[in-house]
Structures are given as structure tokens and as C-alpha cells.
Amino acid sequence: MKRFSWLLNTAGLSCALLLLPACDSGDDGDDDAADTVGDTGETTSGEEDTVTVSADITEDTTWTADKTYVLAGDTLVFVHGATLTIEPGTLIRGEAGSALVIEKDSMLVAEGTADAPIVFTSFDSENAAPGDWGGLVLIGEATINLEGGVGMAEGFPIPPTYGGSDDSHNCGSLRYVRVEYAGFAISEGNELNGITFYGCGTETSVSYVQSHMGLDDGIEMFGGSFDADHLVVTGASDDSLDMDQGFSGRVQHVFIQQNPLVGDNCFEISNQGSDFDATPKTSPELCNVTCIGSGSSGEKSKGVTIKEGTHGTWHATIFTNTSNEATNLADEATFVEADAGNIEFANNIFFANLGADEHVSGAESLDTAGWTAWVQDAARANLGTDPGLGTTWGSPNAVPSGDVTGDGTGCGGTSYIGAVDPSGEDWTAGAWINYAE
Template sequence: MSANASLLVEQLWQLKRLVDRGECADIQFVHLNNLLREPNYRADVLRRAEASGSEKVRKLVGSIRDQDSGMPLMANTGPQYIPEAVKSTPRKRRHLIWLAPLVAAGAAVSVGFTALEPQTIRISENITAPATWEGGKTYVLEDIVFVDNTTLTIEAGATILGENGSALIVTRDSQLFSRGRPGQPVVFTSARPEGARSRGDWGGVVLLGNAPVNQPSAQIEGIPASDQRGSFGGPDATDSCGVVEYTRIEFAGFEVYQNNELNGLTLGGCGSNTIVRHVQVHRALDDGIEMFGGTVDLKHILVSGAADDSIDWDWGWRGRVQFAVIQQHADVGDNAFEGDNNGDQHETTPRSEPVFYNVTLAGTGHGAKAHRGMVLREGTGGHFHNMIIDSYAMEAVDTRDEVRALAAGKQLVFSDNIIAATGTMGSRQAEQGADDDDYGFDEEAWLRSPENRNHLSISSALHPAARHLTAPDFRPRIPSRDMPATAPPKSEFFDESATFSGAINPKNPGSWLEGWTAFPES
């Protein structure tokens, strides 16, 4: 790295530190890696910092502009350059909202639509040039629409209606910037009128990228193998599929062909520079969110009323999750989590090994449909901490296939969690014969092991309102002093101050769900 580039990196780090200290009124958080890698993101941060920052910030922005050539400062692959200030300066962590990038000013061209009226625009063709869907307007997807080798920006307050058979698919080497705000989310929903909407009215949102997957010639579900626009995966673990924040996806998941439905949100081979934060998937016909490989992280996630699994992963996903709420509905659904590595070769690498902190799984008890908290199989690892698993009629965790070596090698860890009002709570007999699908591994002994510090309770850890269909409340009913929580890892991603169980801080009167989520029945 040249001397000028090194100086610029140091100055950008200084800018991030000033933002963290509250010296930019219009910016709450800066993602350092994106600041270095993404010129469009950097340009937007500099513009906002210059407009709303302190005098010190404005001077620093001027110096940065003098040095900045508008090129990426970090390669897409290889080791990351970390300024000395990053290595040595302690950082005060805060619970913050991510700042999303804007597509650079210029020719933002809307293609493939016809205007019916000023506020309603029908999308009938693929998007092959940079496009912006404006806040306050409604866009109607008439068919499967591909964002192909370009970018689509969706502004806060935009509504996207999906007609039957439609979906939005962002292909590899393209990006989606769905940039809602707390009071103005981006909403993807059914094109049918309110009161007539239901699961599977339209397809959903698919993002494909270039991060590693462990399945050769990976092709996303629902797209014919002959169509290369459905392929994904590559060598770039830091790839960015874009930004999805303060975004709701409702009534998605139509059946493409028999027993194959699209998910509410599908992330195939998306890398760690993809930002997925403050996202709700509501009443999906298939899974709520599914990751096929990649390293994408998720934060402040709500999946409510999925008809299959709420969060599903396969093919080597190695991302991180913090602050996630799963709400089961009594009449539909399968598992809150279903985790796999690879069904063809359980030991193939990269192995699925996500990391979860501060998660609430709200089951329905003995309802019309019995649910499991988690099914972990086909070689997946995983790290699960500070969770509340509440009111699952069948069991909290069901492991399958060979897991003993994963648990012994700490590739599969389940510790510092609360399991409440779930399953048989100790009265279940060991699996035998045809029911022994994990080679004699005793899940219950593993969960109850003193070294894992899990707390099992007969009473529910959540209020009854956690199961309310239209106005749920996911705050825990137990005080934080009684929670067996541990500090999350120190990193730019995790909020390490979240030393409580579940996704909602019991000490706060409100929660991060307010202002942008919704729970329509139809």
C-alpha cells in the first residue's frame, strides 16, 4: 500500500471514530470495511459528514477528499489492511444503526416500467442499468424481475407489490440497496388488497453473490439450471450483495414447481460486506430467511409466522447473527432453525458454522402444529449463546447425523442459554433403533452439561403476549440478573454490551422492533 493510500486509510479510521463519538448529527454508524472497499458508500458518508459534522469533522473530510481517488482501498480478496489505530485503540461499543450506501449521483436510470399514475409504477422488464425506486411511490412486480449486472436502489418509504408469479432476483455481480428508515421502512408485500392477502401470493427477494459455498455449480432454488442468472458462489468471502435495512417482506414464497417454493429472503453466496439489518419476513409460505453458503451477517432480524423453517442454512454458511426474534404460529411452520452443511457430503468445506448471540425463539406450546426449536444435521456446526428457546412442544434441539466429533471439537457449541417450557423437560427417553438418527449422541445430556451453563425452566420465560398474532411483545419476563448470559465477542459486528438472554434488552422500556415492523393477518 502506498504512503498516500495508508494516510487515507488512517484518516478514514479517524472519521469513523469521530462518528462513533457523536460528532456527525446525520450519521449514526460507519462500517469501516465498506468505507474502504466501496467508493459509492465512501462518497455518501463524506457528503453527509460534511453537511452535518462538527468543524473537526469537516476539516477531516476536506483532507480526505484531497487524498481520495475514488478507488477501492482494499482488495476484494486477501488479508485486510488494519490501521494501527484500529489495532491499539479501545472502542466503546454502542447499539447502533448501520449507515447504508447511496448509488453515486449521476445517471440513475429507471428501466422496464410503465407509469399508470404518478405514484404507481409497474415493473415488467429486467433491470440492466442503475435504477432508483423512489420513496412514497408504489412499484408493482408483474413477473420475475432480474437485477442483472447493475444496482437497484430502493428509497425509504417505497412499497413494492408482488403479483402472483413475481419475484425480485439480484444476480451475482449486482447489488440491491433497500434503504428504509425506522419510520419509513421499505415494504415488499402482496399485490392483492388488504384482507385478501396470504402466504405465497408472490415469490420473494433473492440476493446472489460471489462468496464461498461448498456446493459445486451452485444454483438457487426456483431458477432453471440452464439459466446462469441463478448461479452463485465464488472465492470472495468479503463480497457485498448490497444493503437491506429497515425492510419488511410479507406474504412471499409462491410454489415455483411441486414442493419447491421461494423463501421470503434468500441469500446465496453473499459475503461479509453485505449488510442485512432490521429486516422482517412475515407470513412466508416456505422459509423466512435462507442462507446458501457465504459469510453474510444478520442483525435485528424478525421472522414471524413462516410456514416452514424460520431461518435455514446450507452449503457452508459461516455468518454471524445478533438480535433475532422468531415467532411461530400455532397452525403452521416447522423448525425455528434448520441447519445443514451439505446433504451430499456432510464433511465438505467450508463447513456451515454460524455464530448466534441474543436470539428469542417464541414457540406456541402444544398447538395445532408441534414445532422444534432447532434441527442441526448433515454436518453443520454452529455456536449458540444468550438464547431464549421458549414453548416448543417437541424439543429445543434435535441433532442428526454425526455430531459427536463436532461437539467434542467445539465446532458445535450450545451454552449460556435459557430453555423454558419446552419439550419433555427431562422425561424423554434416549433415542433407540430407527429413532436414533445421530449415532447415539445424547442431546439432553449435552444441553444439561454443567460446562455449558444452560438454564432449563418448566415455566415460560416470555409473556403470553409473545404469541399474540397482531401485537406481540417479546420482552422476557425474567430479570437480567437471573439470566445465564455471557458477553458477545469484541468485534465491529457484535454489541458486546448485550449481556442478557434473548433478543430484547429487559432493562429497556421499548425495543428495536418499534416503528418499522408490522403483523398483518392478511
């Protein structure tokens, strides 16, 4: 019988309170069921190279590339007080309702290689689809801007808390990791993202990571502060990158392609919905990004929506092929921040975006024409040139063939606009990437 790990670890909570159809007595009478191994909840499943994980991990554990790990259905596997290390080349499959949650007293060390990535994927190897399983969640104790400085992770039946005052909190390291077909709803209307970072701090390391075909956001950061580089988000059903609750950090070298049929913003940058003045302000620096929108068949596709009085900068970024606007200044509070110099768009390319207006303002003090003039001010050096990208869904080409020369001083000295250096290596290709529809 499938077991909810969060239920088994909550003493005194009745099934009735959680509206579960039945309780598990601990013995379902099936003599053929696999035996639990140790405290990790790992069970054999009939093949020596397959390990089913059905309970929380409470001691340091290593997953190895010679086995396939299956997150059991309807199981939120929490890592408590331990480090989970995953070797290069390891495959992890999530069954419906499963997810892997790294608690704030734990750490994930998932460091693959370009030729041997670590892959989190669907249980269905033949017909994988968005939402087949939950996703990857990392929880930390860095500063967030919610009242009281602590939040409750959204959607969980028994929500873990996140946030605090440890701004260097290390949630772990992700390198050459791909998370795909995630986004299962763990409660009504609460789909998990491909990867979610809650209050992760500056010691967290994120490089060469792809989120592919998720049912909600590709990657979301709730507060905290860390840098990330070489991210790929493809086919997210909602926003590709979502940042809020005071998140800060430089995110550089990012390639985004939206599904032609679904997808909202390449970036949604928010401060805090119930208090636009909450501090610290969300303030990411986005550098060397390529955002390819859904094209003419997309209904919601946009480049970036900035709202709730947030801060943020976009340098050396390409916005192209969005169905609607490339930039959306959502409200008056956000215009006030832009007017004060806390929002910047400079040395970017806006090309072939399909909305009636390429730049849209919902602010009372600055209409769409005024916001367009603000973005297109010559001092900001934003361009309308063709970057020469391949935008075909499922087989994109992120290497520009057009002139993308630009001043990337704000991005650590790059001399080109977009995710990939046209004179360098195409880091968006190779064995670690999946573009399959």
C-alpha cells in the same frame, strides 16, 4: 399480456421447451396497454403514483417513496449489471408469480428507517396471504461448499449460478426492510423464501429486517459469510432461519415467532446433503435470539435442528413454547462435530417446551438422554427459568419480565439472554414491524 422476463432474455429458447401455453409476439393488439418506459421495464398503470415493473433492470435505478412499484405477475425481475436503490418509505407489491432477483453483478441498496421502512408485500391489500408473490433473492460470489464451488439457484426455470471465491462479495444493504406474504412456487414444489441469500459475502449489510408470513422459509442463507443483526421472522410456514452450504457469520438480536398452525424449526442448520464432510463447514454463531414456538396446536414446531455434520454455536438464546423438542441433534456426523467442540449451546434458556423430550438425539453414539445431559451440563450454564415473555400469536411481547441475566461474552459482551435487553429499547416494536395474522 404478462411476460416472463427470464424468457425474453434467453435467445433461441422456444416456448415448447419451457412448456408455456403460448408465445408473445411482442404486440397483443391492446391499444389501451401501458407503454414500456426505457430499459427498466417500468410502465405506468393508469395512476401517476403506480409503476409496474415487467422487465429486467439493466441500468442504475432508484425507486422513490412517492410511487408504488408493482412487480408484474409471472415476471421474475432480474437486476443485471446495475444498482437498484430503494428510498425509505417505498412500497413494492408483488403479483402472483413475481419476484425480485439481484444478480451477482448487481447490488440492492434498500435502506429505510424505523418510521419509513421499505416494504415488499402482496398485490392483495385486502386479503394478503402467504405465497401471494415470490420473494426477494440476492445472489453473490462468496465461497460455498458444493462440489466445484458453484451452485444453481433452486427452482428457477433457468437457474442463475452463485458462489465463487470472492468472500467479500457485496450483495448490497438491507436496513429497515420488511418482506411479507412471499413464497410463491416458481416451479413445482419450489417455493421461494421470504428472503434468500445465495453466496453473499462479508460486505453485505443486513440490519433491522423482517420476514413475515412466508409460505416457505423466512430467511435462508446458501453459503457465503456475512453478519446480520436485528432480524424478525414471524409466521414462516417452514423454517424461520435456514443456513447451509457453508454459511458462516454472527447473527445477533433475532426475534422469531411461529404461527400456531404451521412452522417447522426456528433454526435448521445443515452442512451439505450429498457430502457431510464438505468444507467450509456451515458454522453460524447465533446470539441473543428469542424463539417462540407454535405452542400446543403446532405439529412440527421445533427450536433448532442441526444436521449433516454442521458446526454452530448458540449463546444467550431463549427457546420457549415449541410443540416438540427445543434441540434436535439429527445424526451421527453431527454428534462427532459436537464431541469435537464444534457445536456449542451455552448460557441459553429452555423454558416450557412441550415435546416429550426437550432435547432429542438421532445419533447412533449418543441417545436422547446423553444429548440432554450434554446440553444440561452445568459448565454450559443453560437455564430453565421463566423469561416472562408474551407469546400470544399476532401480539407478542419480546421484552422479558423474568430474570434473563446471563453471560453473553460469546455475543460481544451482552449481559442478558434473548433478543431484547429488558433494560433497553424494544427494537421489535414500531412502525417497521407487522404482526398481523
